[in-house]
Amino acid sequence: MSRSVDVLIVGGAVMGASAAFWLMRMAPDLRVTVVEMDPTYQRAATALSVASIRAQFSNPVNVSISRFGLEFIRNFARETGPEGGVPSLGLKENGYLFLAGSEEGKALMAELAAMQRELGASTEVLDTVGLSARFPWLTLDNVVAGSFGPEGEGWFDNMGLLWGLRSAARAAGAEIIKDRVVGLDLMDGRVKRVRLASGEVIETGELICAAGTRAAEIMKMAGEEWPVEPRKRTVFLIDAPNARHPEAPLIIDHTGFYARPEHGQWITATVPDNDGPCDPDDFEPDLSQFEEIIWPLLYARAPGFDAVKVMRAWVGHYDFNRLDQNAILGRHPNVPNLVLMSGFSGHGLQQAPAVGRGIAELIVTGGYRSLDLSPLGVERVLAGEPFLERAIV
Structure with a gap:
């Protein structure tokens, strides 16, 4: 069976859910499908995180990412609406x-x-x-x-963040399916089709890799090596x-x-x-x-x-980024419709609200609008030029 979507997201934990949420908010007519291999999330980094948020980073972009995340978490019910179904994330600001x-x-x-x-x-x-x-x-x-x-x-409720984003995205029209990506078909340097373990084949205009610790597996399918393990x-x-x-x-x-x-x-x-x-x-x-x-x-x-x-x-x-322990975001220059949300190295949960928004802006408008995430772009990885974060935990 084959069908087509506008955006296919590989990985339905907090990063994939955030991207779907913001895509549906910005462009509700988009056909967005999220593929998640384990919707119980028992072994997802999101579920097993200690769920903390801080502003004490050494790179200004990481500080700004978390500052936005803080306000989003503080006002989660207002941001996700009744469709999110989570009245509060119980943020405890002990510092x-x-x-x-x-x-x-x-x-x-x-x-x-x-x-x-x-x-x-x-x-x-x-x-x-x-x-x-x-x-x-x-x-x-x-x-x-x-x-x-x-x-x-x-610190705050990690699963509340995931379920609220996921529920709000679904209510807005995003499709979330249980399946596993087993192959990518490229045509003219772009991802054309995504093959799933169920046998389904989905054509997509954009592919977002939010696969966490398995991102390197997805990138290998696209013919690219990836420094995330x-x-x-x-x-x-x-x-x-x-x-x-x-x-x-x-x-x-x-x-x-x-x-x-x-x-x-x-x-x-x-x-x-x-x-x-x-x-x-x-x-x-x-x-x-x-x-x-x-x-x-x-x-x-x-x-x-x-x-x-x-x-x-x-x-x-x-999902440890060997190069510099910082997130790797944005379009891959060698596969321009492949968009990365990868390599967060332990601070992904707190960065999910801002990163999801930025990736949605990139796809919907062609560039970052609210916060410039380009310092975390894929280009530095391909060039082997670290963008080091001195405050890694």
């Missing part, structure tokens, strides 16, 4: 706290905070006296300064009865871990020294990371973590 252990780190924090404030963020840099006054339960022996966003940073992250939910700090920020510690409160408990994780590509179907937690790496660092940072119990652990995957 982010980046800790620095050197004077060089402190100077960089001050430089970036000034830039972030110019773009509307609330970032402030605290010395150890200021940190101790605000967070007296922290041990600061090896800390020189901290960069803190008291407003506009925190799955990276495994084991996340722990822990109970620490002597460290009840529900108003604590998400702490990014320079010694090698992050932690944030979660309903009276804590979520924490680290990046292992042997970090590298993993099998896209490997979701087995590395339980040794907690006792061998994280717990000693937690206890050194706050004595309240003397007694800790791991309640559960899970694995999420980053």
